[in-house]
Amino acid sequence: MDLRPLTADDRELIELARRTVDANTDGPDGVYTMGAAVRGADGRMYAGINLYHFTGGPCAELVALGRARAEGARELTTIVAVGNENRGVVGPCGRDRQILFDYHPAIRVLLPTADGPRSVAITDLLPAAFPWSP
Template identity: 35%
Template sequence: MRKLLQIIIKEERPMTDQELVKKAFDMHQFSYVPYSHFPVGAAILTEDGRVFTGCNVENAAYGSTICAERTAILKAVSEGCREGWTAIAIAGRGEDYCWPCGACRQMLYEFAPEVRVIAARGDGQFQVVPLAELLPHGFGPKSLK
């Protein structure tokens, strides 16, 4: 049984979008996808150069499945990193760009409403948009005041 280790990498120079996308693709190897057979990887970049990665993990009780983006989010938060996220790369292997689902968009908005979302497709091409474009009029902590 493969032991999954948290990958946190400290970079000395600014990471490029292409490098962040590669880290997301690298997470495919850890995906647990016996039902969809569609691995997805994600990588969150912070202002101080840390990277928190995640992969999708499916479950026979489908509602218990977790997306790669939320795995990366939970890893960042559980390590005490709740702010300063500058970008998240999401990489699937299909012909379409791998955009975050609604639940992942909402989770991102909670911690990083200004984050840049980098959606990659299987051939390595990617598009970049601000989260606000994917989740206009988002609901977050300020909404409760």
């Protein structure tokens, strides 16, 4: 796995996700609130927040992807999710990994590691993936 150190742009993306989740958290009541941010190839950033629901509402990463797409971004370079209550950077779930791989196979994902957050290609997170296409 090709883990890379964070860039200034990566740290800016983490900060946007953190601000988003802090401003919109459901609090410490056991609700798993997540914020996410994605960067377009043009440098613009888009944020999203999950919709926690017992049926498994949409993850913050998917909301951020949808927002970016709704605003015209088609090529995305980097994505990150951050947990509420200072939980920091959190890696994407399996469903998110598959969707990222299918829609943005060149995207980099920011992940927590023992050495702090690092950047990795989505293809490293989903080796030998089943490529879906509409």
